[in-house]
Amino acid sequence: MSTARPVDGLEQRLRRLGADRYHHRHPFNLRMHEGLLSPDELRTWILNRFHYQRHIPVKDALILSKLGTRELRQSWIRRIHDHDGVPGEDGRPAQDGGIERWLRLGEAAGLQRGLLMSGEGVLPAVRLAVDGYVNFCRNATVLEAVASSLTELFAPDLMTTRIAAWERHYPWVEPEGLRYFQMRVGQGRRDAEEALALVERWTRGRRADENLALEAVAFKCDVLWSLLDAVERAGEKAAEHARGPSDAV
Numbered sequence: 667m668s669t670a671r672p673v674d675g676l677e678q679r680l681r682r683l684g685a686d687r688y689h690h691r692h693p694f695n696l697r698m699h700e701g702l703l704s705p706d707e708l709r710t711w712i713l714n715r716f717h718y719q720r721h722i723p724v725k726d727a728l729i730l731s732k733l734g735t736r737e738l739r740q741s742w743i744r745r746i747h748d749h750d751g752v753p754g755e756d757g758r759p760a761q762d763g764g765i766e767r768w769l770r771l772g773e774a775a776g777l778q779r780g781l782l783m784s785g786e787g788v789l790p791a792v793r794l795a796v797d798g799y800v801n802f803c804r805n806a807t808v809l810e811a812v813a814s815s816l817t818e819l820f821a822p823d824l825m826t827t828r829i830a831a832w833e834r835h836y837p838w839v840e841p842e843g844l845r846y847f848q849m850r851v852g853q854g855r856r857d858a859e860e861a862l863a864l865v866e867r868w869t870r871g872r873r874a875d876e877n878l879a880l881e882a883v884a885f886k887c888d889v890l891w892s893l894l895d896a897v898e899r900a901g902e903k904a905a906e907h908a909r910g911p912s913d914a915v
């Protein structure tokens with residue numbers, strides 16, 4: 667009988683990486699779930715995450731341009747519609763997208779959509795993290811660019827936790843605001859399944875290619891982690907400012 671351990675498949679390796687490095691473990695998210703964020707901290711997160719959200723269709727358009735067949739493009743283009751929405755014949759939206767729902771989330775938390783649209787208040791490190799993700803999808807191979815979306819394997823569970831935490835701890839956010847996350851749970855599951863099937867098809871169990879996919883997901887975890895580091899630090903600075911000058915010499 668062989669005592670060799672079976673070699674883990676790609677999905678198992680991805681799930682192990684996520685368990686370790688996905689932003690569900692970030693202290694800011696842990697505080698969010700425990701109900702410990704102030705209204706200003708939650709609003710800072712919503713405003714800065716909008717910068718990420720509005721760039722998702724841009725990175726998906728870059729990925730679209732790398733897909734070599736009609737079938738792949740037909741499928742991937744849905745992601746752009748999911749976020750940008752679909753215009754109707756009369757110029758009014760036939761289908762709202764995630765960006766519109768995120769603007770409503772801002773309004774539900776007391777942030778005017780004009781402020782979110784202006785980009786005012788987006789933290790420098792958040793701009794860099796989001797640029798990093800967009801440029802990764804611009805410059806990497808199609809395998810790596812598609813693989814970098816695979817953090818979505820972990821997002822639906824995190825959003826389910828988030829919805830429950832917000833209902834419980836932040837009732838001042840109007841329930842309509844949660845629509846973004848409620849819609850995204852199903853969309854994220856479907857997107858992750860689709861991307862995983864593509865990455866498995868392209869890597870065909872070759873270890874070196876699987877490693878490239880894992881590195882892309884590790885990079886994406888760093889993007890999401892850095893974004894929260896910046897938001898968390900902004901909250902600490904605001905609290906220090908509110909306390910006034912310290913006595914330390």
Ligand SMILES: O=C(O)c1cc(C(=O)O)c2c(n1)C(=O)C(=O)c1cc(C(=O)O)[nH]c1-2
Nearest residue numbers: 722764814815816817818820821824825850
């Ligand atoms: O709130 C979250 O924790 C979270 C995480 C992620 C993710 O893991 O990339 C996405 C989203 N939300 C999200 O809303 C979203 O539309 C999305 C698209 C993508 C992607 O890489 O294509 N990730 C995510």
